[in-house]
Amino acid sequence: MANSNSIEQYRNAFVSYMERKTKVKEPKNLYDPINYILGLGGKRLRPVLTLMTSDLFGGNYSDAMDAALAVEMFHNFSLVHDDIMDDAPLRRGKTTVHEKWDINTGILSGDAMLINSYQFLESYPSDTFKKLTSLFSQTAIEVCEGQQYDVDFESRDDVTIQEYLKMIEYKTAVLVATAMKMGAIIAEASEEDTRAIYDFGKNLGIAFQLQDDYLDAFGDPKTFGKQVGGDIIENKKTFLYLKSLELAEKGKKEGLIHLYSIKPEDSEIKVNTVKSIFVNSGAVEEAKTEIESYTQKAFHALSTINMPEQNKLMLKQFGENLMRRTV
Template sequence: MSPAVFIEALQQELQLTQYGQYPPELYDPIRYIMSLGGKRMRPLMTLMSAYLFTDDWKKAVRPALAVEVFHNFTLMHDDIMDQAPLRRGQPTVHEKWNPNIAILSGDVMLVRAYELMLNVDADQLKPAMARFTQTAAEVCEGQQMDMNFETRWDVTEAEYIDMIRLKTSVLLGYALELGGLIGKADAESVAHLYEGGVNIGLGFQLKDDLLDVYGDPAKFGKQVGGDIIANKKTFLLIEALEQASGSVKEELTDWLNRSEFDKAEKVKAVTTIYDQLGIRQITEARINSYFAKGLKNFDQIKADAARKDFLIQFTQQLIERES
């Protein structure tokens, strides 16, 4: 089995899926954001986790698409809150149309995600829907925490980890859990799929924080240093504020408090402080720890060894990506 088989199945279903036609202002934005691509990591993980337990993995395609539609719904609304002009290199929905259209189209996406979830077999539908609903609420909780952090300078490392767990990681965990439920896996394996996804998701988000400072712009796909320029409370900044003392603390605080500055100069100065404090090494160690936990979770799944290795190898390929 090749990942290309799962990707092709998803692409075919994406092309066939109808969200609605009239009024076009409501449905065109949905087709637009869903056409912008992305890694499709979450639905792929759903299909791969279903394949661990059943040859009939294609019955997971439409529920997997539900996860992807929900994910893009959150992106559409997040872009409004962040006033982001671009998504995957293209104008965001609220820029291309307007914020009200983006809000309403996002609402319909959430409805359609639930509709797609109804394709889960009847005997697994109730637990799948219950967990989907819980996960959806947790993603909103994480987004609210992230917004709360914008006006706080006392955010702790534990709070930050909890925020990214809710905002980004629980949906990856659910995507894997969903595949296990559809494949009628044992409860222990379903739990390992979920925990593995959450741990891998935490590693991905911390890696994203790290690449924002130390990544290759050609590979990273967005401006390096953007988090530093925006004073975004990332793992690196929170760790630096905890580790710094004396003149280093004063210099870091000064850069954070400046309202006018040269962007390149600020990025260079704060990165130098991170280097002095060993923040890169601390972050890399935490990233590797979460990835190791996630892969250990996957190794404990009770499934065919070859299929399990396939999931693990695919995850390792994702881990090694620089974008």
């Protein structure tokens, strides 16, 4: 059964399985970029959740390896294409695929990854395969919808908090939820329990993304993996920005809108000014309240699940650790 230090064990087992399953093949210009992005590391949060959930529901986590691989392959496919759309030079501190090769390679290798991710599910018995595939397809389309909302928001001045929350639910949280639900399906958990674990993952995923928005502005540059203030420099309309527009006094609100319409050479003054508006308007407190609220929703869903209490505790600790992170 799963124990508290097993996150590392799941991760190691998954990485060695992935390395065995993704050998270098011809044509090299199609497969090298795939192995490159898969090899960049990252937290492997989603595949670990698939294995862990399967284990905690009394399944054998090695049976969930192919589903975990499908989730990780899909996640990385979406990153390759997102990086092209954002014209991003770096991913996890290394050159992005389309910069290291070229845009055409990024498009084609991404396509191959998407198709590969479905192929990994073919190892499951037909009724499990059907459940996994329809869940996976629904999620894949929601991730595309979330990405489109994100793109649309860049040119809109009337984005609401509700719309923003829906965007991060689709773009980030549903894949976390699906990673867990797939583990539960493979362990043959009941319909109610697979639904509840999906809700746990989804609410935790939203809390995780809101936390990410917060850390982007207020994280410690030494531990946070990305440039602190990156969202502000990019004029990204995060929860903190939208909430500040709602709460700040007129002058500060106008100042914020102006700052989000420019990209100054020296971004430090802009970042510091915006951060002080975030704090003084009360948006930071609201963000913390919202993160806590989604974390509690996740724990409520967890409390309804039929599994041994010590297993629930492990998921709860996982959630708490995720919310205490500084990276």
